[in-house]
Amino acid sequence: MKNIMRQFYHAFLSEFRLVKGDMGVLIFFLLLPIAYPIVYSLIYNPELVRDVPIVVVDNDRSAKSREMVRQLDATQGTWVKGYALDLADARRAVNNHEAYGILEIPEGFSKRIARNQQGEAVMYCEMSLMLRYKALLVSSTDVMQSMGAIITTERIDQIAPLAETISNGEIMPIENIQLGNIEGGFDSFVMPGILILILQQAMMLAVGMCGGAKREHPERAFYNPVAKKPGVFIAMLGETLTYLVIMIIPTIYVLHYVPLMFKFPIEGDLLQKFLFILPMLFATTGLGFILQGIVRERESVFVIWVVTSVIFLFLSGLTWPGYAIKGVWRFLSDCVPATWGVEGFIKMNTNGASLAQVAPAYRTLWLLAGIYFIIGYLVQRFVQRPAILSGLKNN
Amino acid sequence: MKTGFVQIFKRSVLQLVRRPIYWVGIFLLPLFCFLFLSSLMEEGLPKKAPAAIVDRDGSDISRQISQTLGGMEMVDVVANPNSYTEARHLIQEGKIYGFFLIPENFEDDLLAGRAPQISFYTNMTYYVPASLLYKTFKTTAMYTKAGVASEVINNVGFTSDPTALLLPVNIQARAINNPFLNYAYYLCVSFIPGVLQLMILLVTCFSLGQEIKYHDSTRLMQLANGSIIRAMAGKLLPQTLIWWVMAIFMESWLFGWQAYPMHGSWFWLTLSQLLFVLAAQGFATFIFALLPNSRLSLSVSALLGILSFSIAAFSFPMQSMYPALGIFSYIVPTRYNYLIYIDQGLNGIDIFYSRWWYIAYIIFILLPLPFLRRIKNAFNRPVYVP
Known part of the structure; x- marks a missing residue:
């Protein structure tokens, strides 16, 4: 027993030394999770799409049409850049990427309103980005409602007092309440998920690179070929401890300080969040042991693993919701630790769920950790160990 | 060489x-x-976002709303929780992405002109489902409102077009080259x-x-x-x-x-x-x-x-x-x-x-x-x- 503990301790120390001496690995373990969240958060930090430029083709030229344009300009989402002579002129501005929408007000707009009919206008939206379309749509709806409410009240006043119930204002107010990310900002929506993905990917890349480093320099692996010590499993445990110890600081920073710095919604209990993320780190380490099987040199990990970030992003259900992921992709998505990590962390951090409420994700993470450690053991036993051994012989 | x-x-x-x-x-x-x-x-657009209806009223109108909502393409009504708290827990557990709340005495208040409020909640921690639910919920609420309003207006003997009365200004947003978003x-x-x-x-x-x-x-x-x-x-x-x-x-x-x-x-x-x-x-x-x-x-x-x-x-x-x-x-x-x-x-x-x-x-x-x-x-x- 004492012997095993000593082996474990030495495996831990030797792996720690290897990591400490390898700039590449350190970059993944420390620099990546510290720098990336800041860069990403800064990109999206303006949160909302404001003042999308549009041009107006006003064929009505009335007080009402001008009022509508003024109100539109005053909304958060739209900025009236100017007037165009006709639709062709307006198209030119859009084609030139100077404006992203055209408001066309037809002749007779104000007359129709005066005649108690509906005044219609059209907002043509250039569709290069969904968020710009959304901003224009929300602005138009707001103006429709605010202008409409005044005109409706005026009209009802004319036929009053019959419609007393309506003239009191709203007969049935409608209210939308945004939960979790209450301001509906883009940064606060996307970043909590990205943070978890960054943790997983940083750890995967670092562990993968450690494997490559050992293949290139087998003497740096902690293994005594004569005594055949330590055993594969003990070595794995020692290495895991190294990785977890190193990840303590990045994890605290990413889960706690980044949301603080960028004012993301912070709900839930901090300790519970750490407890929740622990099995994800284990599962990721296990996956890293598997990855080591195909990383023959330190640099190949870039070519093989970096692009998976894109795949995992989509599998996580962040951009494309989980309920719409079907079939084989559903299965693949379930196999990725970050899918569960993202799901659980968002629920806890943004929606204020407790650890008990995310129990299914939590249990799955432990299950994945177990499975990946078993497969990782096989990879270490039958691929990585022999590779290091033959490397030692060749030296 | x-x-x-x-x-x-x-x-x-x-x-x-x-x-x-x-x-x-x-x-x-x-x-x-x-x-x-x-x-x-x-699919192009993720359809059938899981959602819930909290019907605290249980009246004809509220059941009608539930039915309308259930028939919408973009939502899948998966639960009928009894209270706001229950619905919120479903959100936290990730079982639904939003819910529609019809308050107690909704029908009575509506017919008596006491302006009851309909609210809908969307979980903005997931942008895409939340936006789709927002759109569907809003449309449902507007339909309901228009229906009730035109009834009230007809009752008071006003015969002209109720749409023009309720929505005197209409700005149609047209998504050029991608109409189905x-x-x-x-x-x-x-x-x-x-x-x-x-x-x-x-x-x-x-x-x-x-x-x-x-x-x-x-x-x-x-x-x-x-x-x-x-x-x-x-x-x-x-x-x-x-x-x-x-x-x-x-x-x-x-x-x-x-x-x-x-x-x-x-x-x-x-x-x-x-x-x-x-x-x-x-x-x-x-x-x-x-x-x-x-x-x-x-x-x-x-x-x-x-x-x-x-x-x-x-x-x-x-x-x-x-x-x-x-x-x-x-x-x-x-x-x-x-x-x-x-x-x-x-x-x-x-x-x-x-x-x-x-x-x-x-x-x-x-x-x-x-x-x-x-x-x-x-x-x-x-x-x-x-």
Whole structure:
């Protein structure tokens, strides 16, 4: 027993030394999770799409049409850049990427309103980005409602007092309440998920690179070929401890300080969040042991693993919701630790769920950790160990 | 020993064929991503977002609302919780993405003119389902309101068009060239070239770094008779040809098989893909020239390649970013691929309006030329820094 503990301790120390001496690995373990969240958060930090430029083709030229344009300009989402002579002129501005929408007000707009009919206008939206379309749509709806409410009240006043119930204002107010990310900002929506993905990917890349480093320099692996010590499993445990110890600081920073710095919604209990993320780190380490099987040199990990970030992003259900992921992709998505990590962390951090409420994700993470450690053991036993051994012989 | 361009070309082809990692990096991963992204988002828009109705009233009207909502295409009513708290717990557990709340005594209050409030809650921690639910909930609420209002108006003997009374001003928002708001168009046509760019950056830097790492670069320079231009051309041209095939395949995959909107000229779109490959290679060579070291150049490539997906402003517009960051969206080739697609594919406008994007490609292609001397020095005196 004492012997095993000593082996474990030495495996831990030797792996720690290897990591400490390898700039590449350190970059993944420390620099990546510290720098990336800041860069990403800064990109999206303006949160909302404001003042999308549009041009107006006003064929009505009335007080009402001008009022509508003024109100539109005053909304958060739209900025009236100017007037165009006709639709062709307006198209030119859009084609030139100077404006992203055209408001066309037809002749007779104000007359129709005066005649108690509906005044219609059209907002043509250039569709290069969904968020710009959304901003224009929300602005138009707001103006429709605010202008409409005044005109409706005026009209009802004319036929009053019959419609007393309506003239009191709203007969049935409608209210939308945004939960979790209450301001509906883009940064606060996307970043909590990205943070978890960054943790997983940083750890995967670092562990993968450690494997490559050992293949290139087998003497740096902690293994005594004569005594055949330590055993594969003990070595794995020692290495895991190294990785977890190193990840303590990045994890605290990413889960706690980044949301603080960028004012993301912070709900839930901090300790519970750490407890929740622990099995994800284990599962990721296990996956890293598997990855080591195909990383023959330190640099190949870039070519093989970096692009998976894109795949995992989509599998996580962040951009494309989980309920719409079907079939084989559903299965693949379930196999990725970050899918569960993202799901659980968002629920806890943004929606204020407790650890008990995310129990299914939590249990799955432990299950994945177990499975990946078993497969990782096989990879270490039958691929990585022999590779290091033959490397030692060749030296 | 035979020297010259042809020899280098042959040698590069052999290097590519012999190492599995090139097969993985050039074919396997990009093709997997093409297939994955387009088949994942086959529906175009995720339909049937799980939602709930909290009906505290249990009256005719409230049941009618529930029915209307249940019939909507975009929602799937999966639960009927009894209270707000229960519904909120369902949100926290991720079982629903939003809910519709009809208060107690809703019908009585409505008919008595006490203006009861209908509220709907959307979980904005997930943008796409929340936006879809918002739209559906709002429409349902508006229908209900219009129905009730026209009844009230008719009861008081007012006969003219109730729509005009309730909605005197109507601004129709028309989504040009994407009327059904297909979300996959954007994600696929931006992320798939993004993946291609990432892999071009990584494979280019990797293959150049290998020369230095294994001290093969001196032999490469001998074969090139000391000319770095010849060495680089022979080294990278085989990759260019393969990437071109991949890029054309990507184009046919997206706009042929997947039938994403293509309203413009195939010539310009194809030219864009070919120049895009060269631009990405030029960009990678530039990175390698500045940092002629395997690991550093790969790190920078990975960083920029992954950051491209955000900084190139496919989802959050560049105009809304901080100017100091937004400016960086211009330094990645994949942004121009996207802009050209929007102009030439989605909107099908005159090539004149896209002229700058093509010029940007050419700048990327020429970018490494002044710095090739640095690669030459590194190749002649290879030092592997781990």
